[in-house]
Structures are given as C-alpha cells and as structure tokens.
Amino acid sequence: MRLKGLDYAYVSVHLVRDGGQQHAAAYRALNPMAQVPTLEIVDDAGGSRFLGQSLAILQYLEDAHPEPSLLPRDAFLKARAWQLAEIVNAGIQPLQNLEPQRYVKQELHGDAMAFTRYFVARGIAALEQEARQTAGQYLVGDAITVADCCLVPQMQACRRFGIDLAPYPTLAAVDARLATHPAVLATHPDRQPDSE
Ligand SMILES: N[C@@H](CCC(=O)N[C@@H](CS)C(=O)NCC(=O)O)C(=O)O
Structure with missing residues (x-):
C-alpha cells in the first residue's frame, strides 16, 4: 500500500x-x-x-x-513475478508458521526448529536459482514487483531462523536494495508497531 x-x-x-x-x-x-x-x-x-x-x-x-504497477507488462515476466511470490507464499511461508512449529513440537515431539530450517533453506535455494534468471535491481527486472513484496518479510524470517544467507547472493543483494526504499523503510517487519 x-x-x-x-x-x-x-x-x-x-x-x-x-x-x-x-x-x-x-x-x-x-x-x-x-x-x-x-x-x-x-x-x-x-x-x-x-x-x-x-x-x-x-x-x-x-x-x-x-499505478504504480507491481507487475511486469510482459506476460512471461508477470507470471514469473507471481511464480517467485508463490515460492515464498506457498513453498516456504506455510512451513515456517507458528502452527506447524507447534504441531511438530507438541504433537509429534519433533525438532520444530530443524523442521522449519530444512523447509526454509530448501525454498530459499529454489528462489535464488529462479531469481538469477530474471533479477535486475529487483527480483524481476528493475522495478519492484509482487515478488519483492514477498522477499522482504521472508529474508527477515530467514535471519530470525538463523539461516546462513551467504549462498543466496542474488536474494541478499535485492533485499539490501529494497531495505533502502522509503516504502520498505516505513513498513519493514522490524519496524511494525507491534514488533518486539
Ligand atoms: N499465505 C498466507 C499466510 C498467512 C500467514 O500464514 N500468516 C502468518 C504470519 S506471516 C500467521 O498469521 N501465522 C499465525 C499462526 O501460525 O498462528 C498469506 O500470506 O496471507
């Protein structure tokens, strides 16, 4: 917004x-x-x-x-932006949620953090691989798209889970650029009013 x-x-x-x-x-x-x-x-x-x-x-x-659009005009790149957004939204984020962590720990008596780290690292590696094909200043070309909107909170979650981001230089570079954008500066997860 x-x-x-x-x-x-x-x-x-x-x-x-x-x-x-x-x-x-x-x-x-x-x-x-x-x-x-x-x-x-x-x-x-x-x-x-x-x-x-x-x-x-x-x-x-x-x-x-x-306006301004958060989707590329080109049909393939538009679908690619949604694809990258979905890698986060469907392939990573649900598996790092509080409820699966609670279930693994309390019901299955498993290592919730190991479960989460495995799926986050698996997804983030795929995101890096796909992003390398289209990244410019941002994940898909040189304008911010829906994919970047998903990247910011996901990278913050990776840091929270102690995931080493060194193997993902494309994502790290885009995330660092996004971190300087006024809209991201104002809304970053760390700066939300209820962030602790
Ligand atoms: N794919 C949905 C998932 C929403 C979602 O899972 N939100 C998380 C926070 S990022 C949540 O509310 N978790 C609460 C819980 O697991 O109890 C979306 O992006 O809107």
Missing part, C-alpha cells in the same frame, strides 16, 4: 501475545484461517469488506489501484 501511495491504518494482531490474538473469536470471524494479514476495505458509504491471503490482497490492490 505504501508502494502505491495509499492511505491506510495499521491494526496490529499480535501473533504471540495473549496466546496469539489471531485466535480470538472476533478476528477468526474475519479470517477463519486465524492468520494475518486481513485487509479491511471501507467503501464510500462506510461499509466494510474483508480480504485475507497476501497474494489475493496484492491482486486486489493491483486491480483497484493500478
């Missing part, structure tokens, strides 16, 4: 405090997966509609507010 210059209000849902505020009945009514983010869209008459899942939200924002 910052990249598109939109005005918005941030309402924090703390994933650990109070046993995880995402599990509260009022939040689950808006997001039955009990996950963040949820976008509330308020219309001119003051009515609200709610949208979950980051990629659906990105698509909505792209269609409702086309």
